[in-house]
Amino acid sequence: MTAVYDSPVVLDRRDGPYGEVVLRRHGGLLQIIANGCFLMDTSDGRSERLLVDAAYDALDGRPAPNVLIGGLGVGFSLAHAAADPRWGRITVVEREPAVVGWHRDGPLAEVSAGALGDPRTEVVEGDLMAFVHETCDTFDALCLDIDNGPGWTVTDDNHTLYSPAGLAACSRVLRPGGVLAVWSAEPSPEFEGTLRNAGFRQVRTEEVPVARGVPDAVHLGVRPG
Known part of the structure; x- marks a missing residue:
């Protein structure tokens, strides 16, 4: 008998x-695809x-x-931050209006509805690079999850975010001792070096094993005090 798989x-x-x-x-999962490239789904969320x-x-x-938080995605990062009362203000920047709409009144509301209703939460529709260049606000932490990693970006212009100039802009919106955390679909020793060269300290990488292939990773760096 031939197995039947959901399409x-x-x-x-x-x-x-x-x-x-x-x-x-896809079955019980929701998936986001951008320009034919699989970005993320609701299967796990451990690394987020x-x-x-x-x-x-x-x-x-x-x-x-x-x-x-750079990137709303399927909402795991936002939902997890909002579930933790220790966080203060939670600002999310998402450049795709469709993704914001899927969370506000679409299928992804099942992940993020409570977080969007949290009075600490603000969702900004716009490009993250433009935001960090233009905002007058500062933050204690900046969590980036807008690509599959520094070496695998959704669009070519996102490469500038992980360049020395882009990381300098990220550092500018961090308070002294603030933390930059960058999600990646694989560890990148090269990116660790880029973080150090951009002036970040205590650079390290935490890994999350996956069922197959290389582990997901979170790269961390601290802005000097």
């Missing part, structure tokens, strides 16, 4: 400001939760720290 079902497909974005349901927790732990008990 992905497209729930929404839109032309966004940076190309096509698609929301699919680690992204938030590792950033908080690196702050050494700073009271009510404010966090900037």
Whole structure:
């Protein structure tokens, strides 16, 4: 007897400001696809939760720290931060209006509805690089989860975010002793070197094993005091 597997079902497909974005349901999972590239799904979320927790732990008990999350995605990072009363203000920057809409009144509300309703939460529709260059706000932690990693970006122009100039802009919005945490689909010793060269201290990488292939990773660096 031949096994029957569920086929992905497209729930929404839109032309966004940076190309096509698609929301699919595959069995019990929701998946986001950008320009034909699989970005993320709702299968696990361990590494996204680690992204938030590792950033908080690196702050050494700073009271009510404010966090900037780059990328809403399927909402795991936001939901995890909002579930932790120790965080202060939670700001999320997402450049795809479709993704924001899927969370506000679409299928992804099942992940993030409570977090979006949290009075600490603010969602900003816009490009993260533009935000860090233009904002007058500062944050205790910046958690980046907008690509598959420094070496595997969703669009070519995202490479600038992980360049020395982009990391300098990220450092500018961090308070002294603030933490930059960067999600990656694989560890990158090269990126660790880039963080050090950009002036970050206490650079390290935490890994999350996956069922197959190389582990997910969270790269961490601290802005000097």
